[in-house]
Amino acid sequence: MTPLSTSPLWALFLREWRVARRIGGSGAMGVVFFLTFVTLVPFAIGADPNLLARIGPAILWIAALMASLLSFDRLFQADAEDGSLDLLHLGSSPLELVVLVKCLAHWAASGLPLILAAPFLGLMLQQEPIALGGVVATLLAGTPALTLIGGIGAAATVTVRRGGLLMALLVLPLTIPILIFGVSAAQAASGGSVPFLSPFLILCAMTLAAFALCPFAIAAALRYLGE
């Protein structure tokens, strides 16, 4: 067993992280999109504090979903174009672990900033502190699953030029269960008839299932399309 600091997968994580930060890209851009989206909502539905407080968690969740959707399309395409994807096959690590590490690095670089920004944007939507906590907890539990599901879409469209729209069409229906339980847990945090834990634990279970299943789907898609 090689120590973590020299292991191939850690090297891959660091490279993905560096590329994401260096291009100044997905992380900051996602947060700005998130901000813009949330700012638009009161303009569209009116600045009624009670209404905003009620639908705030749902808006934050949809905004986070859209913002993360924006960043998926280059997840594997950039590697396919510059030849890295072929070389990633030649390492000693199985492709399933390679794509899992890529997804985790992508989540750390573009999903985590969204979660950190969410409480501040929640204040604009009249959220109580307990509701902010609920939104952050559900995003933390749910966005890794969004990234992994998005990875399937990114892998399936890796050879399609301008595949972003096609990828969104593939990915969005698959994210519906995550959205349902994420939003209901976030709303349950600020009161309601449903206890917080029941939808939250289902959300956690779906994320764990995504961790277990999505890497195989992503690797299978990349192998098939690599031919």
Next chain:
Amino acid sequence: MNISLPTPSNAPEGGALPLRLCVDGVSVQRAGRRIIDNIGFKLVEGEALVVTGRNGAGKSTLLRALAGLLPIGQGAIRLNSGPLEVELAQNAHYLAHADGMKLALSVEENLHFWAHYLADAPHPRSQSIPQALSLAGLTHALHAPFGALSAGQKRRAALARLLVVHRPLWLLDEPMTALDQASRIRFAQAMRAHCAEGGLIVVATHEPLGFETTRELAL
């Protein structure tokens, strides 16, 4: 049984078993069309094979199949170390038209990544990044972003990738593209040195390589 090559700890320098690449009756289909039909050759250590042929003859397909990036329809590709068969993908370098480098990272960061990704533990024959870059004639660009290099310099950085991780089999697809005369001579020297150390090379090219290869395969 598939095993990796002996790790440096149990393989004294130069004491590795002789390598042999056997390709038996390999056929590859792509999009329903048979591109490679019944190709076979054997390569023993120190030998270099030049694959020639017109455009579309299947040179790149053959190299991708050898690297394990394409499934083969029929036949077998084996890399043997002495009597044992070893995992080909983990003992091969693959260099095609794309360099496999990230434009946003520096040359050093790119090479550092591949050195760690492609090898679990440093091999005694692997070169350090400055050594490899000096052999590739790119010392001055150590900290330059890869995206700022010219096409020929990118190619030289890709050559340095072959040197920072020692892998016995080199699969090269048109390696001389965009290289100037001096760099071609350097590349030829690197290939000659690799063969002299007991490595194997399969190279697809249209151009003269500038070094005396032992074998040729016309597709």
